[in-house]
Amino acid sequence: MARESVSGAGAASPYWGSADSFRLLAENAQDFIFRFRVQPDPGFDYVSPASMSMFGYTPAELYSDPSLILAIVGEEYLAETADFGHDPRLTEPRDVRVHRKDGSVTWIEQRLTPVFEGDHLMAVEGIARDISERKRAESAMAHQALHDALTELPNRNLLLDRLSQALARAERQHLDVVAVLMIDLDRFKLVNDTLGHPAGDDLLVAVARRLKEALRPGDTVARLGGDEFVVIAEAVSSTAHARLLAERLAALVAGTYPVAGTEVFTSASIGVALGRAGDTSEALLSDADAAMYLAKERGRGRVELFLPDLRTLAETRLAAESALRAAVEREEFALAFQPVVDLEVGCVIGAEALIRWQPEGKATIAPGEFVALAEETGLIVPIGTWVLGEACAQLRAWKDAFPRVPLMMSVNLSARQLTPDLLDTLTKLLAVNSLDPDDLTLEITESVLMRDTDGALESLLGLKALGVQLAIDDFGTGYSSLSYLKRFPIDVLKVDRGFVNGLGTDDDDTAIIAGILAMARGLRVDVVAEGVERQEQLHVLRVLNCPFAQGFHF
Structure with a gap:
């Protein structure tokens, strides 16, 4: 038999009329609670008052006109769920796109x-x-996973996808070739060093705007990172056509830009590679990159086409690997x-270990300049082991010096380090260092998790069994699904600086971080905001009740 239901206050429903406690709960709940009769006469048996705030319809309207359910969820959805019958999918939580009375669209999570x-679905x-x-x-x-946070241009992930599609289209439709233009700003580092990184960021945004406005319909411009842009034509x-396009872009980029209260001149070195049937996206990017380096070597502010003898670039990289x-x-x-x-209390609770390369007699090299090479060659494994050893030893020294202060250490892990030997x-x-396992937090990126989910899960479960803390680094930038947060034993989310950068000036960034914090609270994981550099960022984080932060501001 169908179980009884409770009617809303003031609504003419026969169900749950005597269940005062349920009625009180339902009619004060923010969630929409309902019972819909399937047969013999379809219609609502009970509708909670939240229908007004959620859909714009009063309970009385829904009781009097059962067809409004079609306006809210649509005929297709109703037909789909009606066909479920005894299918267990009917009871699974489901995100549903619905229409409000005023015509606007919103989303609900529905549990039925x-x-x-007997065997008849009644309600x-x-x-x-x-x-x-x-x-x-x-x-x-x-959007952030496929776009550069600073310029809003497509990032490498989206670029590779579009380049693959362009090559496939050219082959399938017997079209002309696809040109890849690698664009690198000349002397960009000088702008950063003299005017500061915010000025450099302003310059990148301005250049991105010029490139975007100059594109032909159907072409793509993306930012690879740093001061490198790529155009797919x-x-x-x-x-000759490809060179003409590249020279036109070089002329458009070259010029002065208002940055940090002054006029900054920049130009671009452009390398061009032509893609034909059988070429791969990565190979084309590599060829265009080699041509771009040739342009820089020949005086900057010029265009060079890829030639096979540019493979000498590989020799340079081999020298870097040897070093x-x-x-x-x-x-x-x-x-x-x-x-x-x-x-909350304003005290240091730990630190993140950041590696630097200090070649003898040369300037210190930042990780961004050698970690990728270390990953490619496998050298990241011995380097990572050294970092772990040094970081643990330093943490032990701090604990000995400050025995009453609970301190932890965070260390970044590469995908190559996720082995049984770890x-x-x-x-x-x-x-050796007399440390508790939970004194150590190991940071991994979303891309590491998604590259081999089963292997990553096995490795992380082993680490979790050891007792160390696990953190997702640069959270929000990976090309992945949020579902991994339920699957993997994560303790901390480290929000990427790309989201933190706009706090205090960009409402979208604030909304994103508020959403991440709400989600993290629901999942019972901590959050660390990375890249805090300004007081207004810190203020917003405290207003949002973000528990932890790090950055040059501290």
């Missing part, structure tokens, strides 16, 4: 319970929760430490 008489009881804020945050994060008829191998043998590395601050290494290091 079927009511049967559906359910509860719906407004998840529009979550959906907006997810949409913003999905389709329907290029010849080498890095020698650095590993000689331990030419040092650690810098960035404090992690508890924003557990043995950590066990020995913790024992």
